[in-house]
Amino acid sequence: MGALTSYRLRLQRKRWHLRARRKSRELSVVKDRTSQIKPNDVFVFSTFRNEDIRLPYFFKYYRDLGVDHFFMVDNDSDDGGGDYAASQPDVSVWKASGSYRKSRFGVDWLNHLQRKYADGHWTLVVDPDEFFIYPFCDTRPIRALTDWLDASDIRSFGAMLLDMYPKGRLDAVPYNRGQNPMEIASWFDSGNYTISKNNLFYNLWIQGGPRARMFFKEEPWRAPALNKTPLVKWRKDYAYVSSTHMILPRGLNLVYDEWGGEKASGILLHAKFLDTFGVKAQEELSRGQHYAASHEYKAYAEGIAQHPDLWCKWSEKYINWRQLEILGLMSKGNWA
Amino acid sequence: MNVGVVILVHNAFDRAEQVVRHWSAGGCPVVIHVDKNVKRAAHDDFVKSLADVPNVLFSKRHRCEWGTWGLVAASQSASAMMLAKFPDVRHVFLASGSCLPLRPIKDLQVYLAKRPRTDFIESATTADVPWTQGGLDFERFTLRFPFSWRKHRFLFDRYVEFQRRFKMFRRVPEGIVPHMGSQWWCLTRQTLSAILEDPDRKVYDTYFRRVWIPDESYFQTLVRLYSQSIESRSLTLSKFDYQGKPHIFYDDHLQLLRRSDCFVARKIWPDANRLYDNFLNEEYPLKGAEPNPGKIDRIFSKAVERRTRGRAGLFMQSRLPRPGHENGFTSSPYSVFEGFSELFEDFEPWLARMTGTRVHGHLYAKDGVEFEGRQTTFSGALCDNPKLRDHHAQLFLVNLIWNTRGERQCFQFGPNDSQHVSWDLAKDPNAQISVISGAWAIPLFQSNRNFSDIRADAAELQRLESEHLNALRSPFVKARIRIWTLAEFIETPMEALQTVLDEMGAKNLRRVTEAPKMADLTGFGQFLQNLKNQGMHPYLMGDFPADNVSVNERPTRRKPYLVR
Numbered sequence: 001m002g003a004l005t006s007y008r009l010r011l012q013r014k015r016w017h018l019r020a021r022r023k024s025r026e027l028s029v030v031k032d033r034t035s036q037i038k039p040n041d042v043f044v045f046s047t048f049r050n051e052d053i054r055l056p057y058f059f060k061y062y063r064d065l066g067v068d069h070f071f072m073v074d075n076d077s078d079d080g081g082g083d084y085a086a087s088q089p090d091v092s093v094w095k096a097s098g099s100y101r102k103s104r105f106g107v108d109w110l111n112h113l114q115r116k117y118a119d120g121h122w123t124l125v126v127d128p129d130e131f132f133i134y135p136f137c138d139t140r141p142i143r144a145l146t147d148w149l150d151a152s153d154i155r156s157f158g159a160m161l162l163d164m165y166p167k168g169r170l171d172a173v174p175y176n177r178g179q180n181p182m183e184i185a186s187w188f189d190s191g192n193y194t195i196s197k198n199n200l201f202y203n204l205w206i207q208g209g210p211r212a213r214m215f216f217k218e219e220p221w222r223a224p225a226l227n228k229t230p231l232v233k234w235r236k237d238y239a240y241v242s243s244t245h246m247i248l249p250r251g252l253n254l255v256y257d258e259w260g261g262e263k264a265s266g267i268l269l270h271a272k273f274l275d276t277f278g279v280k281a282q283e284e285l286s287r288g289q290h291y292a293a294s295h296e297y298k299a300y301a302e303g304i305a306q307h308p309d310l311w312c313k314w315s316e317k318y319i320n321w322r323q324l325e326i327l328g329l330m331s332k333g334n335w336a
Numbered sequence: 337m338n339v340g341v342v343i344l345v346h347n348a349f350d351r352a353e354q355v356v357r358h359w360s361a362g363g364c365p366v367v368i369h370v371d372k373n374v375k376r377a378a379h380d381d382f383v384k385s386l387a388d389v390p391n392v393l394f395s396k397r398h399r400c401e402w403g404t405w406g407l408v409a410a411s412q413s414a415s416a417m418m419l420a421k422f423p424d425v426r427h428v429f430l431a432s433g434s435c436l437p438l439r440p441i442k443d444l445q446v447y448l449a450k451r452p453r454t455d456f457i458e459s460a461t462t463a464d465v466p467w468t469q470g471g472l473d474f475e476r477f478t479l480r481f482p483f484s485w486r487k488h489r490f491l492f493d494r495y496v497e498f499q500r501r502f503k504m505f506r507r508v509p510e511g512i513v514p515h516m517g518s519q520w521w522c523l524t525r526q527t528l529s530a531i532l533e534d535p536d537r538k539v540y541d542t543y544f545r546r547v548w549i550p551d552e553s554y555f556q557t558l559v560r561l562y563s564q565s566i567e568s569r570s571l572t573l574s575k576f577d578y579q580g581k582p583h584i585f586y587d588d589h590l591q592l593l594r595r596s597d598c599f600v601a602r603k604i605w606p607d608a609n610r611l612y613d614n615f616l617n618e619e620y621p622l623k624g625a626e627p628n629p630g631k632i633d634r635i636f637s638k639a640v641e642r643r644t645r646g647r648a649g650l651f652m653q654s655r656l657p658r659p660g661h662e663n664g665f666t667s668s669p670y671s672v673f674e675g676f677s678e679l680f681e682d683f684e685p686w687l688a689r690m691t692g693t694r695v696h697g698h699l700y701a702k703d704g705v706e707f708e709g710r711q712t713t714f715s716g717a718l719c720d721n722p723k724l725r726d727h728h729a730q731l732f733l734v735n736l737i738w739n740t741r742g743e744r745q746c747f748q749f750g751p752n753d754s755q756h757v758s759w760d761l762a763k764d765p766n767a768q769i770s771v772i773s774g775a776w777a778i779p780l781f782q783s784n785r786n787f788s789d790i791r792a793d794a795a796e797l798q799r800l801e802s803e804h805l806n807a808l809r810s811p812f813v814k815a816r817i818r819i820w821t822l823a824e825f826i827e828t829p830m831e832a833l834q835t836v837l838d839e840m841g842a843k844n845l846r847r848v849t850e851a852p853k854m855a856d857l858t859g860f861g862q863f864l865q866n867l868k869n870q871g872m873h874p875y876l877m878g879d880f881p882a883d884n885v886s887v888n889e890r891p892t893r894r895k896p897y898l899v900r
Contacts, residue, residue, distance in 0.1 A: 139588040144605055152581060160653040191716020191739035194728035195656055206653060207727075213719045220727035227653060256654045260663040262646040265654035312713040328650045328738060334577050336639035 005200070013248040016111060016239040023108035026098035030074065031086040034117055041068035042142055043123045045114060047096075047106030048074060050283075051128040052081030053276065056178040058128045059088060065132070066141035067124065071117065073109045075100050100287075107240050118234040122146040125230050125244050126268065129181070132159060132230065133321050134266035135332040148335055149233070156247070157231040158255030159266035162188050162329060163209045164318065165273040165310035174275050181271035187315040189213065190327045193226065203227060203246045203253035210273075210310040215299040224296055228268055229255055264333030267324050273310060339364050339445050339522075340425035342414040344407065345433035346371035346400060348606035349382045352433035357389055358616045362441025364429075365391040365422040369410040372399040393421060403485055407519070407551035408544065416532050419525060426452060429522045435572060435602040436585075438615055443623060444571075444599050448522070455527050455563045458517030458570045459556040472496070476548035477514040478505045485548075509536075509543050515560055516553040520572035520602070523559065530562040531555065573598035573629050575636040578644050583636050587611055592635070598627040649738050649766075651731060665760065666737040671746040671768045671840055672761060675775025675822070678750070680852035690848060691840060693744040699736070700729070700753035715739040722754070729756035737766070744840070751776050751800035762807045767815035769808065770836045773801060774822040774877025778855055781863045787870070795872050802876060821878030829854065 037043075044067050048055070059070065070091040074082035086093045096109050103109050114123060124132060124142075134145050134157070149157060164185040166173060173184045193208035204227045212223035228244045232252060239248050247253055257263045281300040316327065324330045341359045345352045345368060352368075359366050368386075370379050379397075386392050395414040400406040415428050427448045437444070448454075462473040472479075479499045483491040499505070508514060523531075534540065540558060544550040559566060573596060575583040582603045585593060587610040593601055594614075604611055646655050649667025657663065677683040677697070688695040688708075697706025705720040707713075712720045716739030718732070719725075725732045737745060749761070749769075761767050776797045780790050808817050816839065825832055834848050865882040867874050 136586070136588060140586050141607070143607065144586055147605065148584060151584070152577075152579070158653055189717035191735045192718045192724075193652075193735070194731045195651055195653070196728070197656060204653060204656060210717070212724060213713075213717065213721075217719070217721045217724055220724045256656045257643075257646070258656060258658045258661065260646050260657045260661045261644045261655065262642050262650075262652075263654040265652075312717055314713050314715055314717045316717075328647065328652050331652065331654050332639065332642065333654065334639050334643035336583060336635050 009200075009248055009250060012241075013237070013239050016108075016241065016248070017115065017237075019104075020108045020111035020115065020239070023098065023103050024112040026096050026103065027073065027094045027109055027112070028097070030082060030093040030095050031091070033069070033090065033092045036090070037069050037117070037121075039120075040143075041121060042066065042146060043069050043071060043118055043121050045071045045110045045118070045123055045125045046073070046128060047100075047110060048072065048077065048081060048085075048128045049100070050077050050079045050081060052077065052079040052084055053175065053177050054128045054181070055081055055084055057180060059085075059091070060178075061131055062124075063090070065137065066143050071110075071113050073106060073113070075106065105243060107243060111239050114234050114238075115236055119236045121234055122149075123232055123234045125232075125240065129271045130161070130230075131182070131269040131271065132266060133269060133324065133330070134159070134231075135264060135321060135325065135330070135335055137266075137321055145335075146231075146233070152334070155233045156229050156252040156255055157264070157266065158227070158229050159231065159268045160193075160206055160329065161226040161228055161268045161270045162324075163211055163226075163270045163272065164188050165210055165315075167311040167315075168309055169307045170273055170277050170310075171275040171307075181274055182269060182318055185271050185273050186318050187311055188318060190314075190316040190329065195227075198246070198253075200250075201241070201246045201248075201253055202250045203229070204256060205245075214308055214310055215296075215302075222296075222299075229253060230268060231266070262331040262333050264335050265330045267321070267330045269318070338422070338424050339427045339429055339441075339448055340418045340422050341366045341429045341431055342369070342411065342418055343367070343431050343433060343435075344369050344371075344400070344410055344414070345382070346374060348433060349378065349385070351604070351606050351612065353382065353385050354612060354616055355431075355433070355436065356386055356392060358437060359441065360389045360392060362437075363445070364441060365393075365418065365425060367393045367395050367414045367418045367421075369395045369414045370397055371410075372397040372406075373401075391422070393417060401484065401486075403549045403551075405545045405550050408554045411551070411555070412532060415528055419529055419532070426525055427522055428525070428528055429571070429600075430520055431572065431600060432520070432602055434604050434606070435520075435600050436604045436611060436615055437600050438573075438593055439597070439599050439623065440619075446624065447599070451567075453524060453526075454565045454567050455521070455523045455559055456567045456569060456571045457521035457523060457556060457559050459515040459559060459566060459568050460517055461513065461515055472548060474514070475500075477508055477553070479548070480504075480506065480546050481548045482546075506543075506546070509539050511536075511561070512540070512557050513560065514553060515556045516549075517556045517568065518570040518572070518574060519551040520570050520574060520600075521555055521559075522571050523555070523563075527559060527563045531558045534558070534561075571599045571627070573601040573627070573632065574603070575632065577636075578640045583639070585611065589632075590614060592632055596627065596629045596632050597623060597625045598629055649734060651734055651738075664766065665764045666734055666766045667741055668737060668744070669766045669768060670737055670744060671770070671836075672749050673746065673770055674749050675772030675825075676770070677748045678775040678778045678855075679772055679822070679825070680854055683852050684748070686850070686852035687746060690837060690850075691744075691746070693746050693840070694740065696745065696747040698750065698753050699733075699747045700725070700749060700755075700757065702752065702754055706748075726754055726756060729754065730760050733757055733760065751797040751804065755800060755804065758804045758807050762810065762813045762815055762817075765814040768836075768839060769815050769817045771805070771808065771817070771819040772822055772825045773805060773819060774798075774874065776801060777822075777864065777874060777877060778857070778860070781857075781860055782855070787866070791867060791870050791872050794867055794874060798872075798874060798876055805876075821876065823878030823880050826854070826857070 044062050072085045072091055072093045073096050074093055075096045085091050165187050166185045189209045193206055196205050198205055205225055206227040207223040216223035225245050229247055230244045241248055281297050285297045285301050341364050356366050395417045398406045398409040400410055418428055485492050544554045577583055585604050587608050645663055648664030684695045694708055696708050699705055704722050705725055716735055780794055861880045861882045864874050864880050
């Protein structure tokens with residue numbers, strides 16, 4: 001039934017494209033700097049809402065990696081973050097007035113923008129609290145990675161989400177604008193992840209980490225997915241299906257080796273758990289705009305009310321990518 | 337006498353220009369071949385940029401695609417030009433635009449001047465090297481390859497199959513033996529001109545035109561006809577990955593490259609500014625040393641190994657081996673004890689004392705993971721919650737063993753525990769499993785419960801353990817397994833324990849001096865008889881006499897004394 005399934009998925013992909021096109025009506029240009037882009041530029045695509053405090057470091061981090069242009073979708077921020085982004089020289093900003101949930105958590109908006117602008121470019125789709133780590137990221141710019149991927153005929157690059165957390169109460173140390181969030185949230189779980197494979201889309205489904213350990217003990221199957229494929233050499237006919245967890249055509253989800261070897265992979269440091277988190281969780285809960293009927297945020301809001309300490313004595317303190325490589329969270333694969 | 341450099345360029349012209357200037361400044365004449373696929377404007381700019389450099393010529397352009405004849409044709413016409421235009425050249429060095437000289441040009445000139453008759457070219461017969469990709473070794477010389485491997489893989493493969501099927505083999509021209517090797521060589525004028533001016537060149541060219549990847553075999557084969565002295569190695573440091581693609585060098589390889597003492601390295605990433613700045617601008621002392629790429633070799637062969645075999649016992653986002661391809665389900669040996677902590681009251685602390693390993697309780701206990709010291713979390717931030725554990729019971733074990741690399745783990749297991757990993761344990765070569773079958777009856781015997789409940793439990797536990805034992809006795813077993821019945825075990829408990837500990841290979845291997853405390857089994861035989869009388873036949877513990885026997889006491893022996 002291989003051919004039939006492939007055809008069904010192809011139709012599904014077309015449907016996502018149509019949907020993206022329909023949802024694109026909710027987008028209005030705030031600042032369009034796309035005339036600056038050059039043929040080999042590497043792009044970042046991101047959706048945000050009320051993340052003004054995080055944006056300065058976000059832009060700095062990815063500029064330092066060598067990203068050339070940012071495509072930002074501002075989902076009704078009222079904290080000035082949209083204006084800040086629009087004032088940056090290498091950022092194009094769109095405003096989205098529609099529902100976050102109905103745009104499938106921003107995926108439709110970004111699918112549309114990627115289809116329109118990113119054909120033939122390496123694109124990185126990340127949230128403002130996600131920081132991309134790849135092998136040799138301290139000595140080689142992101143273009144070294146994309147050049148190598150090109151030379152090796154690899155179209156997509158996986159990076160697991162790694163939840164970072166502080167030691168002690170989340171609100172103990174306030175986060176300052178422009179600060180590296182990993183100075184506060186510098187701890188992570190090194191070895192409690194579970195993996196299973198989606199046989200239709202071929203993507204992995206990874207769960208675990210502090211969120212599973214603290215908030216989803218009783219219903220582990222509900223714990224959030226951590227597998228992501230954020231870096232893709234984009235082509236017009238690609239489409240993300242569910243956040244960056246799944247992508248079509250499904251061959252792009254094969255970022256892992258099944259015959260015993262290791263493919264190269266990275267990490268997305270997820271600096272969600274800062275002092276801003278409690279407020280955010282409450283706000284998201286009241287908006288009801290998140291995945292699975294905001295189930296995730298309900299669990300957080302309940303858990304957070306008791307000011308839990310995500311830290312335990314077996315937590316690891318983040319040092320650099322080599323540490324993550326040795327711990328087996330990411331791999332250099334064939335790249336040396 | 338001098339060294340002439342032939343450079344094949346197809347992109348990164350600014351870097352190529354830098355390198356050409358460097359060669360030229362070192363006194364080497366340079367002939368450049370620019371790929372015909374390059375646009376005219378780019379080509380003209382490149383030519384213009386080098387207009388002020390002396391002794392630089394451009395040769396006739398050919399279309400160069402990977403693995404095709406074009407690369408050989410390019411090398412031929414460029415080297416012919418070199419030999420004709422620069423009569424004082426003795427060695428011709430073939431390089432690419434992404435090659436970077438690592439040692440002073442003078443060093444290379446001196447090195448070659450000392451070896452005036454030596455040809456440096458890697459050249460080996462196909463039967464003797466495992467280099468080839470795609471399963472084509474000798475066949476690359478006997479089949480035809482009209483389709484591009486990169487662009488039309490499907491047609492390529494089908495046509496190869498077709499030729500094999502109908503035995504459409506080509507004949508290798510008389511007098512040559514196919515050899516292959518790295519395409520980057522350094523040949524003497526005598527050898528090179530002999531190859532280029534060979535009266536049979538037309539025959540060879542026609543033949544090699546249809547060989548697969550002729551740039552790795554044309555010169556490598558023909559050099560065997562004429563060379564007086566072949567050093568079968570390339571002076572260019574060039575490493576290949578498992579797909580036959582060249583590894584690329586970056587800024588962080590600077591120290592490695594410097595220490596390698598190789599003359600030229602490829603391929604360099606065009607944006608590796610530090611490498612270009614360092615090697616092209618700085619003055620290094622002449623060393624005269626032999627190239628020594630050993631350390632670089634190790635790094636790259638490790639990378640290949642990681643990509644093809646991976647780290648044993650690691651399951652992660654980019655390594656999810658299918659069953660049977662794990663190359664080790666877990667990362668290191670561990671021990672599983674079944675029935676020991678039921679029979680002995682203080683088994684865990686005793687085992688920890690005797691072996692110095694990490695001893696857990698029942699990791700798969702239904703009401704919670706019993707980590708050592710009953711901690712709520714353990715290495716890698718594993719959690720003691722049984723639902724989280726059973727969400728993926730196999731990976732829980734794999735993670736635990738991976739997280740504690742370098743320290744042997746021991747844990748208890750039994751029919752009271754969740755049984756998801758039963759088969760995984762049996763099939764894991766790293767597992768050492770010791771079983772006292774039927775020992776689960778001891779806690780029942782000691783418990784203060786109604787006999788009908790005990791009977792029901794006993795029946796269920798016996799069923800579970802017998803299923804587990806079936807797994808341990810199946811033909812798929814890879815673990816090291818010892819099974820005693822309870823009755824067998826208590827006959828000679830110390831010997832049995834000693835065997836198990838010996839197998840663990842504990843470091844401070846000495847006789848077990850101190851015994852763990854065995855549970856009081858007085859009346860146990862009668863307990864089993866009662867179960868039997870209720871119609872539930874406990875058979876896993878072996879033959880226990882119904883009357884009371886003293887089980888764990890050895891007959892006290894009198895002290896031997898000597899009679900003189």
